[in-house]
Amino acid sequence: MKILICGKGGSGKSTIASILAKNLLQKGYRVLVVDTDESNYGLNNQLGLESPTSLMDQMGGKKTLLSKILTAYYDGKKTPVINQNWTIDQIPVECISKKDDLYLMQIGKLQHFGEGCACPMGGLSKDFVTHLKLEPKDVAIIDTEAGTEHLARGVATGVDVVLMVLDPSYESIKLSKKTAAMVGEANKPVYFILNKINDQLAAAMIQQLGEQKVIAQIPFSSEIQEKGLSGEEMDVTASGLDDVTNFVIQTSQRSQN
């Protein structure tokens, strides 16, 4: 089961990805979190793990990757970098940071002034996610950068479901329409998680989004906010987060029947 988590900047994608990963681990799943955000650096802290070598660096760095992508493009190949399926155990060991059955990998990060765009990371993210092959008790959680660029790049091609995180803002509601349309073009299901809300805000958002599509409501929590400020591991519980976990488990079980 592969889940892509997306949404507006700061809506809570990485926080929810981290807590979901820990909840699934507790339920006996092996969980791979794939950090495809080329700008933010804190997901490993939220998971309580070291930062691994990025897959891009392991493959020779951004320039090497870009030249492979360009060569493949001119040769008319659709999968420029990875040509065969990978299981979690086949990911190079230096690209994995892990504790028990919780695994983290990073696609690649921007490092230097003037280095150019993040296209190589986008291409590698799509390629990696598409070629990742999972066992029945594996879940991959793909944490994305803010907005819709990853959808434009086709990173969702290989996933089973897209979960969009919305904070209570007009921009999130507006982005949900665009996200739903783009995910629909990929023929993938999309569901919404309301985050940082209270009952009144949730009711107003559900009116706009439709009840069936909203799988969880996570209230604003000062515990999460404080851990978010100190960079501590996100080992918190909340009813809304259990709803996300149960949704993922049920979807995973259904997909195997």
Ligand SMILES: Nc1ncnc2c1ncn2[C@@H]1O[C@H](COP(=O)(O)OP(=O)(O)OP(=O)(O)O)[C@@H](O)[C@H]1O
């Ligand atoms: N339910 C919540 N209650 C209070 N604060 C929250 C909640 N969820 C997330 N936060 C805080 O909101 C901030 C943004 O969260 P997070 O980094 O997870 O968002 P993001 O969507 O991944 O951001 P980005 O787009 O930059 O990747 C963090 O400081 C986090 O601690």
Ligand SMILES: [Mg+2]
């Ligand atoms: Mg994030």
